[in-house]
Amino acid sequence: MDILTDPRFSGIKKFERKVWLSSPSMHGDEQRWVDEAIQTNWVSTVGANITAAEQQMAAFLDIPYAVALASGTAALHLAVRLAGEKLYGQAPAGHGTLEGRKVFVSDMTFAATDNPVCYEGGEPVFIDTERETWNMDPAALEEAFRLYPDTRLIVLAHLYGTPCRMDEIRQIADAHQALIVEDAAESLGAVYKGRQTGTLGDLGVISFNGNKIITGSSGGMLVCRDKEDADRIRKWSTQSREAAPWYQHEELGYNYRMSNIIAGIVRGQIPYLPEHLARKQDIYERYRAGLADLPVTLNPWDEKNSLPNFWLTCLLIDPEAMAPFVRSESDQLWTSVPGKSSPGEILQALAAFGAEGRPIWKPLHLQPFYRSQGYITRSGAGRGQTNAYIAGSCSDVGADIFSRGLCLPSDHKMTEAQQDTVIEIIHRCFR
Numbered sequence: 001m002d003i004l005t006d007p008r009f010s011g012i013k014k015f016e017r018k019v020w021l022s023s024p025s026m027h028g029d030e031q032r033w034v035d036e037a038i039q040t041n042w043v044s045t046v047g048a049n050i051t052a053a054e055q056q057m058a059a060f061l062d063i064p065y066a067v068a069l070a071s072g073t074a075a076l077h078l079a080v081r082l083a084g085e086k087l088y089g090q091a092p093a094g095h096g097t098l099e100g101r102k103v104f105v106s107d108m109t110f111a112a113t114d115n116p117v118c119y120e121g122g123e124p125v126f127i128d129t130e131r132e133t134w135n136m137d138p139a140a141l142e143e144a145f146r147l148y149p150d151t152r153l154i155v156l157a158h159l160y161g162t163p164c165r166m167d168e169i170r171q172i173a174d175a176h177q178a179l180i181v182e183d184a185a186e187s188l189g190a191v192y193k194g195r196q197t198g199t200l201g202d203l204g205v206i207s208f209n210g211n212k213i214i215t216g217s218s219g220g221m222l223v224c225r226d227k228e229d230a231d232r233i234r235k236w237s238t239q240s241r242e243a244a245p246w247y248q249h250e251e252l253g254y255n256y257r258m259s260n261i262i263a264g265i266v267r268g269q270i271p272y273l274p275e276h277l278a279r280k281q282d283i284y285e286r287y288r289a290g291l292a293d294l295p296v297t298l299n300p301w302d303e304k305n306s307l308p309n310f311w312l313t314c315l316l317i318d319p320e321a322m323a324p325f326v327r328s329e330s331d332q333l334w335t336s337v338p339g340k341s342s343p344g345e346i347l348q349a350l351a352a353f354g355a356e357g358r359p360i361w362k363p364l365h366l367q368p369f370y371r372s373q374g375y376i377t378r379s380g381a382g383r384g385q386t387n388a389y390i391a392g393s394c395s396d397v398g399a400d401i402f403s404r405g406l407c408l409p410s411d412h413k414m415t416e417a418q419q420d421t422v423i424e425i426i427h428r429c430f431r
């Protein structure tokens with residue numbers, strides 16, 4: 001059906017300029033630091049922008065060390081590798097540090113959280129999601145340790161910028177002498193019990209990818225408390241050169257350092273992080289007010305103990321307001337029913353008017369590549385569920401949120417008028 005000629009949407013005009021999900025917002029300072037790097041010829045993976053960006057991020061997060069790297073994924077890889085080495089010792093040439101080891105990983109997250117576990121030869125076991133934060137369910141984690149008591153590594157993500165219930169997870173980790181790698185790629189600036197996400201695990205990771213809350217166009221950082229860890233990561237990221245007059249190598253190396261040009265953009269963005277945080281929260285609150293009369297909820301958080309960075313506002317349709325909606329591995333079908341809607345219909349309507357939404361990140365245990373890995377829910381070993389939404393049939397929380405949820409346009413530069421139109425389009429979907 002053509003949305004633009006559907007009478008339910010009559011009177012709504014297409015956006016003149018596209019409304020993005022989450023795009024970069026440059027402020028001008030970025031240009032200055034990039035220009036300075038070029039004018040002073042510091043165009044490599046050494047330079048003042050890198051040092052400044054590292055110091056400023058460490059200060060903002062209130063953690064001693066931040067190491068600037070090529071991407072959040074690179075930071076996760078080195079974090080997971082270092083955790084593996086701490087737990088199981090140095091891997092011989094040609095081997096990963098996690099070979100044959102199970103690792104407990106958030107199920108509802110971007111694949112970049114989990115891929116580095118596989119780079120190191122680990123076997124991810126996906127931990128189901130809790131409804132309260134859409135993050136790793138402590139009860140499912142507990143169950144996973146009951147089933148696999150030898151596991152020593154947890155890799156978790158703070159989905160869409162909402163902090164996990166870290167105290168509960170930390171307590172379970174400590175009881176099993178497990179390390180936590182914290183993927184804070186989406187949650188920079190989010191706070192749990194007064195502390196910044198990224199600093200709550202044993203090793204933390206942030207990202208400056210183009211769609212994150214601040215950006216360097218790309219880039220990431222590993223943050224940690226121990227100088228030894230920071231030095232190790234710095235060395236690995238620059239090909240693991242030893243202190244010798246020639247290229248001397250005692251361990252595997254990577255070319256993962258951040259460029260001083262990228263660091264110039266990051267350096268220019270850092271002062272605007274508080275402004276971006278405030279703007280993202282305003283967007284969330286405007287959606288909350290504007291959609292309050294519909295049979296939907298927004299992505300929740302633990303309001304007593306945490307404050308998200310509100311990177312993306314997400315919508316979850318109440319079960320009884322779901323119109324029929326099915327997905328295959330590459331396609332989707334739905335029907336329109338008065339008073340009801342579906343993520344497929346809402347995303348199509350938003351796209352037709354020039355606004356970018358996105359489906360909820362498809363849980364990793366449903367991904368064809370990861371389907372044979374373990375997946376644990378509160379009630380024990382789970383299995384990949386169907387892609388069809390059948391009300392009340394989903395026993396795993398991630399699949400249920402994936403079927404009923406979507407990410408709304410959450411761009412800093414979206415005007416209030418544009419956001420009101422997005423809200424109106426969503427209302428019309430339920431007519």
Ligand SMILES: *Cc1c(COP(=O)(O)O)cnc(C)c1O
Pocket residue numbers: 071072073074109110112113157183185186207208209218219220
């Ligand atoms: C963006 C993202 C990453 C990867 O960061 P890059 O800098 O793009 O490599 C990792 N984990 C999550 C949860 C992300 O959203």
